Amino acid sequence: xxxxxxxxxxLEKGEFPDIDSTKLKIELTKNPKKKPEPDAMxxxxxxxxxxxxxxxxKDQGFSAPRILPYHNFQMDPATMVLHYSVEGFEGMxxxxxxxxxxxxxxxxxxxxxxxxxxxxxxxxxxNPDELLKCLEKLVLIDADWIPEKEDFSLYIRPTIIGTxxxxxxxxxxxMKIYVILSPVGPYFSAFKPLKLWAEDEYCRAWVGGTGxxxxxxxYGPTLLPGMKALEKGCEQILWLYGPEKKITEVGAMNLxxxxxxxxxxxxxxxxxxDDGLILPGITRDSILTLARGxxxxxxxxxxxxxxxxxxxxxxxxxxEMFGAGTAAIVSPINVINFHGQEYKIPxxxxxxxxxxxxxxxxxxxxxxxxxxxxxxHPWSVILKDK
Amino acid sequence: xxxxxxxxxxLEKGEFPDIDSTKLKIELTKNPKKKPEPDAMxxxxxxxxxxxxxxxxKDQGFSAPRILPYHNFQMDPATMVLHYSVEGFEGMxxxxxxxxxxxxxxxxxxxxxxxxxxxxxxxxxxNPDELLKCLEKLVLIDADWIPEKEDFSLYIRPTIIGTxxxxxxxxxxxMKIYVILSPVGPYFSAFKPLKLWAEDEYCRAWVGGTGxxxxxxxYGPTLLPGMKALEKGCEQILWLYGPEKKITEVGAMNLxxxxxxxxxxxxxxxxxxDDGLILPGITRDSILTLARGxxxxxxxxxxxxxxxxxxxxxxxxxxEMFGAGTAAIVSPINVINFHGQEYKIPxxxxxxxxxxxxxxxxxxxxxxxxxxxxxxHPWSVILKDK
Numbered sequence: 001x002x003x004x005x006x007x008x009x010x011l012e013k014g015e016f017p018d019i020d021s022t023k024l025k026i027e028l029t030k031n032p033k034k035k036p037e038p039d040a041m042x043x044x045x046x047x048x049x050x051x052x053x054x055x056x057x058k059d060q061g062f063s064a065p066r067i068l069p070y071h072n073f074q075m076d077p078a079t080m081v082l083h084y085s086v087e088g089f090e091g092m093x094x095x096x097x098x099x100x101x102x103x104x105x106x107x108x109x110x111x112x113x114x115x116x117x118x119x120x121x122x123x124x125x126x127n128p129d130e131l132l133k134c135l136e137k138l139v140l141i142d143a144d145w146i147p148e149k150e151d152f153s154l155y156i157r158p159t160i161i162g163t164x165x166x167x168x169x170x171x172x173x174x175m176k177i178y179v180i181l182s183p184v185g186p187y188f189s190a191f192k193p194l195k196l197w198a199e200d201e202y203c204r205a206w207v208g209g210t211g212x213x214x215x216x217x218x219y220g221p222t223l224l225p226g227m228k229a230l231e232k233g234c235e236q237i238l239w240l241y242g243p244e245k246k247i248t249e250v251g252a253m254n255l256x257x258x259x260x261x262x263x264x265x266x267x268x269x270x271x272x273x274d275d276g277l278i279l280p281g282i283t284r285d286s287i288l289t290l291a292r293g294x295x296x297x298x299x300x301x302x303x304x305x306x307x308x309x310x311x312x313x314x315x316x317x318x319x320e321m322f323g324a325g326t327a328a329i330v331s332p333i334n335v336i337n338f339h340g341q342e343y344k345i346p347x348x349x350x351x352x353x354x355x356x357x358x359x360x361x362x363x364x365x366x367x368x369x370x371x372x373x374x375x376x377h378p379w380s381v382i383l384k385d386k
Numbered sequence: 387x388x389x390x391x392x393x394x395x396x397l398e399k400g401e402f403p404d405i406d407s408t409k410l411k412i413e414l415t416k417n418p419k420k421k422p423e424p425d426a427m428x429x430x431x432x433x434x435x436x437x438x439x440x441x442x443x444k445d446q447g448f449s450a451p452r453i454l455p456y457h458n459f460q461m462d463p464a465t466m467v468l469h470y471s472v473e474g475f476e477g478m479x480x481x482x483x484x485x486x487x488x489x490x491x492x493x494x495x496x497x498x499x500x501x502x503x504x505x506x507x508x509x510x511x512x513n514p515d516e517l518l519k520c521l522e523k524l525v526l527i528d529a530d531w532i533p534e535k536e537d538f539s540l541y542i543r544p545t546i547i548g549t550x551x552x553x554x555x556x557x558x559x560x561m562k563i564y565v566i567l568s569p570v571g572p573y574f575s576a577f578k579p580l581k582l583w584a585e586d587e588y589c590r591a592w593v594g595g596t597g598x599x600x601x602x603x604x605y606g607p608t609l610l611p612g613m614k615a616l617e618k619g620c621e622q623i624l625w626l627y628g629p630e631k632k633i634t635e636v637g638a639m640n641l642x643x644x645x646x647x648x649x650x651x652x653x654x655x656x657x658x659x660d661d662g663l664i665l666p667g668i669t670r671d672s673i674l675t676l677a678r679g680x681x682x683x684x685x686x687x688x689x690x691x692x693x694x695x696x697x698x699x700x701x702x703x704x705x706e707m708f709g710a711g712t713a714a715i716v717s718p719i720n721v722i723n724f725h726g727q728e729y730k731i732p733x734x735x736x737x738x739x740x741x742x743x744x745x746x747x748x749x750x751x752x753x754x755x756x757x758x759x760x761x762x763h764p765w766s767v768i769l770k771d772k
């Protein structure tokens with residue numbers, strides 16, 4: 001895999017030790033926690049018994065990776081991550097199939113994006129394949145925490161933070177990569193369609209910014225607009241961009257529409273990655289690949305805007321819309337509020353009580369089938385203890 | 387002062403305790419640190435003996451503020467600030483005048499901006515005047531740390547972080563405000579003029595974003611472009627915006643030009659705050675106010691762009707340029723590199739070895755005079771122990 005130093009020769013070149021999974025040190029907990037009941041699980045509240053950590057220091061390189069009991073960090077109040085947001089993360093999931101195998105879904109894609117996030121933060125190179133080996137070991141150690149229940153999984157949160165305890169805004173001289181695990185149920189209760197507030201005052205991402213990398217700084221600023229959406233009676237924000245009010249993302253998810261376009265073609269559409277505004281979602285990519293494989297309708301990554309969307313709704317050309325991301329896989333959308341005017345997005349006309357459109361349901365079924373090993377597919381990787 | 391809840395009625399309304407300086411608890415260190423020699427001080431590396439902390443918990447309100455020995459935080463790895471960049475800060479300074487009085491410079495302006503930052507992060511209301519009282523007490527307790535040397539001061543870093551230990555992207559249910567202090571020398575060695583890389587690929591801030599609030603997320607993403615500038619032989623970035631390539635900021639400072647404009651008028655120009663792209667710098671505001679008070683030339687807050695700047699340089703209409711901020715006060719600029727072409731910005735033609743332009747030097751002298759109490763001015767506040 002491409003390393004930072006090949007693209008940014010001024011980043012650390014790796015004369016110093018890289019992450020090395022063969023040096024992994026493991027210290028198991030002596031006080032295992034009580035596991036929560038699946039029905040009581042809220043997203044990202046409970047954490048497993050262990051965590052993975054690896055530190056980097058300039059001119060010294062990476063420490064040996066360590067799996068340790070879940071523990072607090074000792075953090076100097078001057079630490080860079082608390083002031084300048086030198087932080088990024090990933091979201092992945094581990095699943096248990098009916099044969100009790102532990103599975104990951106396209107984990108190499110998350111590692112590739114994680115490296116890209118590090119790059120955008122001017123953090124040094126690391127070997128993502130070695131990090132993944134350590135992460136897999138962590139998941140296996142805490143495999144008992146994976147709930148054996150449909151739609152439940154173990155959420156995996158790789159995180160990268162700048163740890164230099166100094167206030168000057170300079171390239172970090174130390175950082176920490178860590179991974180924590182949280183058993184989770186479905187992110188949204190099964191197919192409760194979302195009302196969206198189409199937002200053209202606040203803007204999530206912009207050309208030349210960081211919208212295409214998974215930086216912490218992309219998320220905090222969305223909380224206030226999110227509260228505005230709630231005030232307007234909507235659950236999530238439809239992020240518009242620029243004078244054309246391009247349709248970009250929904251909340252913290254990618255956004256898809258399935259419609260009859262102006263040329264009369266059935267088309268699954270999502271914003272293109274070209275402008276750097278859009279997070280290259282792994283669920284997004286999976287949906288595009290699956291739908292292209294079906295070969296039943298046009299699948300497009302291109303600009304579209306709120307005017308085109310409203311026109312399609314008025315002309316009954318919009319079939320369905322949904323958000324897509326690791327946490328929820330797909331989330332159906334049934335209302336878009338733009339400047340106080342509500343636009344109704346259809347669900348499945350043959351089964352309106354299902355709470356989602358036909359394509360939304362089909363995608364969810366297929367991806368869950370792959371994730372839980374019901375459908376054989378190279379995207380689903382069975383973890384094996386060595 | 388305006389509180390968040392008056393503008394955003396959905397933010398906490400303050401039924402719960404607000405910050406209350408009369409409840410301040412003080413625990414002094416038993417192990418005072420060795421103070422660094424002024425000549426060995428690098429920006430933001432050394433911290434004083436004490437820090438201020440106050441915590442907020444939803445449905446409970448603010449804790450009593452505490453001045454404690456400087457100490458590490460115990461931080462859960464799931465803490466919100468580490469993932470979603472719910473963080474903001476301020477930069478202020480304390481000075482010691484020749485009569486050993488401790489002085490702050492327009493501190494109520496920093497507190498006002500800090501509250502605005504909290505608001506942008508969807509954090510709850512607090513009383514900035516009460517926070518300032520606690521901060522002043524902290525500065526007085528560590529007043530021995532203020533170096534008694536010209537251009538030296540005690541840098542003050544109020545910080546606000548979301549502390550909820552949960553991965554769901556939701557409005558924080560807890561936060562911490564804290565203040566740390568660092569004795570500092572001049573940020574840049576005295577008047578070493580800066581070479582700027584005019585950047586039109588990466589973008590610092592955008593309309594509908596967060597450029598006008600002091601969020602951590604505005605800073606981390608500037609490190610990579612900063613390394614690109616260094617590669618190009620420049621020390622700082624001149625941030626351009628949009629297709630017109632508007633001149634916005636320099637590095638982490640506001641930017642000023644002093645020129646003969648197209649109408650033949652002498653004019654001090656800086657970008658306007660109107661679009662929300664510009665941090666409302668307190669040094670920026672002080673410079674505008676002082677220069678307007680002089681009444682010697684036009685003083686403008688308005689859009690200008692790189693084309694106009696290059697044209698002015700070619701026509702010898704650019705007199706001088708400088709960055710402005712709390713850390714450096716003013717930083718002269720002598721070269722701008724745009725697409726590989728260098729544009730020379732004059733310093734003082736009557737004293738080229740001074741390393742700065744006439745107006746730059748005059749502003750620095752006047753602001754330092756006020757900050758160190760040499761010039762009587764309401765902006766400089768003497769702290770008195772009660």
